[in-house]
Amino acid sequence: MIQVIQAQNVTLGYLEERFGLQQAENEDFFTEWFDILPDITDLEKQYLDRVKFHFLRLVKRPPLLEEAVKLVVLSPLLSLAGFYDDPFFIKSEQSIEISLEDEGEIVRGRIDVLVIQQQLWLLIIESKRASFSLLEAIPQALAYMLANPQLEKPLFGLVMNGSDFIFLKLTRVNQPEYALSDQFTLLRRENELYKVLSILKKLGTILI
Template sequence: MIKHREISENMVKLVVLCPLLTWTDFYHLPFDVVDEQSIEVTVQDQEEVVRGRLDIMVLKDHLWLLVIESKNAGLSLLNGIPQALAYMVANPRPDQPILGLVTNGSELIFVKLVQQNTPKYALSEPFSLLKRENELYNVLSILKKFSQLMTD
């Protein structure tokens, strides 16, 4: 039996997310990629402050476009969705919709948040890299289209 260490969140970013950001031109102008950004969210009804570190954020002209949350391999995507949404709520431009992406290295899911009036979010179907027909190309296609829309 061969034993492997758990694949860390940083390794997921390195192996899965960095190539995706490269292939979709998010590392090129007019985009700006920021990693490990500290975010603080205050809950209005309570005096609770949630602090965390946003894994990766893609900006254009100080407008948050894409928030990416990665988790250790083996963890469910459900562990990252609330965290990604908390970061997305901290968007300084709540009048603009924001896209999120959560991954554990083998699965990815998109999150869209619209905050006008009442915040609402929607989730895509999960994409899996473990299927016979690897869905990484679908994720790449979505990110590439999003990148192109934001530069037009």
């Protein structure tokens, strides 16, 4: 009998045990989130200041659900980063499955946002409601990334809940290996959306 496991219920321990996933120890594994990032314009900064203001205003009247996070924060970031334009395409609620035939298990779920180029998966985004911990979202995003049909290129991810953001990188050339960026948050005085947008722009550049 095949056991179906929902992706939101998986843990890092499960992914390590069942899929051989390992966290990279070498800092050079994931330099894309901090090395030579592109500048953003004053106009983009002004726009991101408005995005931060709108989000913090909504937080005052909870609950702030996942769809509101996508609308208020994620959509402007994707637009400014150029992911709505050629050569990229956006897919939402993309169904995935990864199976362990020997174990009789299937991990099943839906990717919130998938950025592709000619069917090549480039960036997976997992968006949660404002009260959701990113520690719970990370294994879910990694499960989706493990389902990527292309093995030869690295895959990037972003988990967010409106106020906090963490980038991920996964490779599967030999053994599945991943790394995380620092966590960025809108709860500091400095607007860290500037850095988030700069990283998204960097990923958009190197991925094509």
